[in-house]
Amino acid sequence: MLWDKDSHGDAYESEESALSEQFLGEAYDALGEVYLASVxxxxxIEDRIQEKTQEVERHTREIERLNEEIEQLKHEHERLDDIQGRLIDAQLLVEDGEDEEEEGTRVAIEDEESE
Incomplete structure (x- = not known):
């Protein structure tokens, strides 16, 4: 027989095997590239998350600082309100005192005139 199935089959299998290995090699290379790209x-993404986390922490500290400043301003405002109230009370006392002094002076002048 001129046709040897076994010898032809081995060549076919080795050629098929070489193509399969080449295909697998290319597939693994492609998978490796995809893996590296995904890494x-x-x-x-992790870098962006870290940046955003730091930004949030910075904003949190700034908010805390501003809240403390607001509390200080509230206390200062209350203190100024108290001082303003005392000044108004003092002004009213001075005005009342001047009115009483004017009446007292008038009475004294009238008393001198009537004598």
């Missing part, structure tokens, strides 16, 4: 992308 890079994940790293970029």
């Amino acid at each position: 890079d992308h994940a790293s970029a």
Whole structure:
């Protein structure tokens, strides 16, 4: 027989095997590239998350500082309200005292005139 199935089959199988290995090699290379790209992308996302976390922490500290400043301003406002109330009371006392002094002076002048 001129046709040897076994010898032809071995060549076919080795050629098929070489193609399969080449295909698998290319597939693994492609998977490796995809994996590296996904690792890079994940790293970029983690960096952005870290930046945003730091930004949130900075804003939180700023809000806390502003809240403390607001509390200080509230206390200062209350203190100024108290002082303003005392000044108004003092002004009223002075005005009442001047009115009483004027009446007292008038009475004294009238008393001198009547004598």
